[in-house]
Amino acid sequence: MKIPGIKAVNEAFKAYSQNKADKTGALPKGSQGVSEGDSLQLSQSAKYMQEIECALRDLPEIREELVNSIKTGLRTGTYQPDAKKIADGIMQERLLDKQI
Structure with missing residues (x-):
């Protein structure tokens, strides 16, 4: 069985x-x-x-190295997120929501 x-x-x-x-x-x-x-x-x-x-x-529940590198980038003003990657991620998430 x-x-x-x-x-x-x-x-x-x-x-x-x-x-x-x-x-x-x-x-x-x-x-x-x-x-x-x-x-x-x-x-x-x-x-x-x-x-x-x-x-x-x-x-691990939280990726400490990634969080710390983003915090450092935000403090120093060097963090520049890729707007296209963010938009693609949002679109992928919406597509997954529609499939369910």
Whole structure:
């Protein structure tokens, strides 16, 4: 069985485990929520999404070097943003908004 997305896998496992639990909430001994013969196979895209999520968690929330260089440029008057790049970015963002 293939389930897209990591969150869907976790939710499916939780639901499956809850169905296997007895009235006290404990799982049958040795089953750990999965009976023999059950299996779960992640698709390549789900594995890829999981790798991307891990990589994104490792990225800093704020790029300090970039922020500091822009601050310095603003203070000294040497920061000259490219108006064409800004306009292109705005247009790309608007196009993405329209697709959703």
